[in-house]
Amino acid sequence: MALLEVNNLDVRFALRGGDVRALRDVCFSLDRGERLGIVGESGAGKSVAAFSLLNLIAKPGYIAGGSITFDGEELSGMKDRGLRRIRGNRISMIFQDPMMTLNPVLSIGEQMVECLKAHRRISTREARAISLHKLNQVQIPSPETRLDQYPHELSGGMRQRVIIAIALLLDPDIIIADEPTTALDVTIQAEIMDLLLELCEKHNVGLVLITHDLGVVSQVTQRMLVMYAGRVIEQGPTREIINDPQHPYTQGLINALPQMATPGSRLNQIPGSMPSLSNLPSGCAFHPRCGFVNDANGEPRKACLDKVPGFVDSGNCRVACHMVAELVNQQQRDSREEIL
Amino acid sequence: MTAAVSQHDPKASAALAGHRENDTAAPLMEIRNLYKRFSLSGDFLEQLKFKGGKLVREQEHVHAINGIDIDIRRGEALCVVGESGCGKSTVARTVMGLLSPSQGEIHYDGQRVDHLSAKELLPYRRRMQMIFQNPYASLNPRMTIQQTLEEPIRLHHPDWSKERVRDQVRDVMDSVGIDPDWGSRFGHEFSGGQRQRIAIARALAVDPEFIVADEPISALDVSIQAQVLNLMMEAQQKRNLTYLFITHDLAVVEHFGTRVAVMYLGMVCEIAPTGTLFAKPRHPYTQALLSAIPRLEDDRPQHIRLQGEVPTPVNLPSGCVFHGRCPHANERCRQEVPALIDVEDGARVACHGVEEGRL
Numbered sequence: 001m002a003l004l005e006v007n008n009l010d011v012r013f014a015l016r017g018g019d020v021r022a023l024r025d026v027c028f029s030l031d032r033g034e035r036l037g038i039v040g041e042s043g044a045g046k047s048v049a050a051f052s053l054l055n056l057i058a059k060p061g062y063i064a065g066g067s068i069t070f071d072g073e074e075l076s077g078m079k080d081r082g083l084r085r086i087r088g089n090r091i092s093m094i095f096q097d098p099m100m101t102l103n104p105v106l107s108i109g110e111q112m113v114e115c116l117k118a119h120r121r122i123s124t125r126e127a128r129a130i131s132l133h134k135l136n137q138v139q140i141p142s143p144e145t146r147l148d149q150y151p152h153e154l155s156g157g158m159r160q161r162v163i164i165a166i167a168l169l170l171d172p173d174i175i176i177a178d179e180p181t182t183a184l185d186v187t188i189q190a191e192i193m194d195l196l197l198e199l200c201e202k203h204n205v206g207l208v209l210i211t212h213d214l215g216v217v218s219q220v221t222q223r224m225l226v227m228y229a230g231r232v233i234e235q236g237p238t239r240e241i242i243n244d245p246q247h248p249y250t251q252g253l254i255n256a257l258p259q260m261a262t263p264g265s266r267l268n269q270i271p272g273s274m275p276s277l278s279n280l281p282s283g284c285a286f287h288p289r290c291g292f293v294n295d296a297n298g299e300p301r302k303a304c305l306d307k308v309p310g311f312v313d314s315g316n317c318r319v320a321c322h323m324v325a326e327l328v329n330q331q332q333r334d335s336r337e338e339i340l
Numbered sequence: 341m342t343a344a345v346s347q348h349d350p351k352a353s354a355a356l357a358g359h360r361e362n363d364t365a366a367p368l369m370e371i372r373n374l375y376k377r378f379s380l381s382g383d384f385l386e387q388l389k390f391k392g393g394k395l396v397r398e399q400e401h402v403h404a405i406n407g408i409d410i411d412i413r414r415g416e417a418l419c420v421v422g423e424s425g426c427g428k429s430t431v432a433r434t435v436m437g438l439l440s441p442s443q444g445e446i447h448y449d450g451q452r453v454d455h456l457s458a459k460e461l462l463p464y465r466r467r468m469q470m471i472f473q474n475p476y477a478s479l480n481p482r483m484t485i486q487q488t489l490e491e492p493i494r495l496h497h498p499d500w501s502k503e504r505v506r507d508q509v510r511d512v513m514d515s516v517g518i519d520p521d522w523g524s525r526f527g528h529e530f531s532g533g534q535r536q537r538i539a540i541a542r543a544l545a546v547d548p549e550f551i552v553a554d555e556p557i558s559a560l561d562v563s564i565q566a567q568v569l570n571l572m573m574e575a576q577q578k579r580n581l582t583y584l585f586i587t588h589d590l591a592v593v594e595h596f597g598t599r600v601a602v603m604y605l606g607m608v609c610e611i612a613p614t615g616t617l618f619a620k621p622r623h624p625y626t627q628a629l630l631s632a633i634p635r636l637e638d639d640r641p642q643h644i645r646l647q648g649e650v651p652t653p654v655n656l657p658s659g660c661v662f663h664g665r666c667p668h669a670n671e672r673c674r675q676e677v678p679a680l681i682d683v684e685d686g687a688r689v690a691c692h693g694v695e696e697g698r699l
Contacts, residue, residue: 041561041562041563041564042561141648155649157649158649185423185424185588186423186590187629187632187643187646188423188649189634190631190632190634190643191643193634194643194645212561212562213634214636215591215633215634215635215636218634218635218636219634242636252563253563254636256562256563256565256566257562257591257636258566258592258595258596259591259594259595259635259636260636261595263594263614263615264573264596266570267566267570269563269566270563270566273531273533273534274561
């Protein structure tokens, strides 16, 4: 059994006009020391997926169904007291904006000691020693002085290093990183990503990396999920998805990158934009933008318009698409005929 | 199309660059020895301080731009890249006349424009337009799209009839892929990508020849970025536009730019045709920047790790601004500011190491 298992996760936001379903049927798992990427555009539900793991969704959001099992324990529906044992201790989080996550009126040392003392019965001196050790691990220059500095005295990259140190403070099993480098410059982003990767490998920490940057996912993670309009539409080994995406949306996303086109030529754009979650199209949510909605006769596939696609296995990947399902069925039929 | 092909082939791109060097046509925009400083010290009274029993006046400045020379040629897309705080947005705003330079000159089509009054500048304002980063902030929430697009046309063509203005608005909305019947809607009724299209339509409404775009796609999603970039390239071909394109996204630069200027702490450290720069980056900073792009192809690339972080532009380092982080810095780099020198393939680099042949 995997360390973290998420099954049929269903998250809704109770709004005046009725419930908005932010996540539907999200399933994934994470083994010890594994690195998983969650990719999607804004509004796809990737941050909601991450936050719901630790039940950090604010009202009016709530988990309407499904299960989140961590190390044999069910997390959804767990009381706050129980969750506090896990949050920051066994599963820790790194958020996007390092300026927003650090408390501006506490020194770096105070914030780290506070976190340690909340989970362990240790003296302030011991806590400071551990903090210093962690700051050393994230390669902050002159860590002793940093302990007594305030967040505003550090640069953006340095602050994100402090956040990583805090995330590692209690030797967690899993780190959930929500766009950890989006607010940073490219060279700093590369350094921070290298550091995070190195530390996760060294300490055998699992990583759930949420990002919109396919380049980062392809370099850091082993498996990935692609999300669209609150659903996972494709999942599998990162390299296979990047090299040979099956779902038309994933294909569109990768082909839209400037690095995939000849310089100066027209980019392969996906027409339209992501639908609002409160007003999803019928059937497959991607069908109004999909270039493969028509079948061999040039008619729109009825299933695409009416039926939400389920997952089909295509190689090592799982894809939610009627077109891919047809192809897979066809291949299976062909191979069966060959055998006969 | 020839440009697209030749950028892939370093030899052809060198020939192209050489051809451009020989091109005698005057550049559309010339930025000469430009400096821009922002005072940090407030007004005159706040600058006064007691020191050793005497009243002295002290001023501190942010040195946003420190002597840059850039020519922008007709019909090209010049990209300015750099990390936050390197002064690239200040360049865009100074070029547009939204900020006045502390020192230096800006020439547009052979005319010096940086010292002109607002009234004298008006005819130039029609010819140069700007697209901003955040389409959520750059559209007036209380104006309909029709009003937003009519405003610049009325300002620059007060003699046009109502019908003519309306026709122009319809044309320009059509050209950016926004249904002309949506004119009575407000900005908030559109998605981010559509808003940026409207912002582009507003820039195109007065038929400009030069467009400054400050991070026009950074706030957008990947699939929408491609739409907006395509639109901008289409407009460039159809209307023969010249772009000054400010961005931090190097993948976009590689695709979109004719030439690239790399900035660091208010200085240009390298300026080169796009193909040359990506095939053969010469400045150590450019090399580090390019190696940091997260690419799809490689599993675990080797980043060039830079020492430390970007110094503050308040107290500039002596000599080459990059020397504190440069792995190849020597005594000369610490003392002498490097000038941009011509190297082959139409590239210009400001680095003592390159000049001396060390790198």
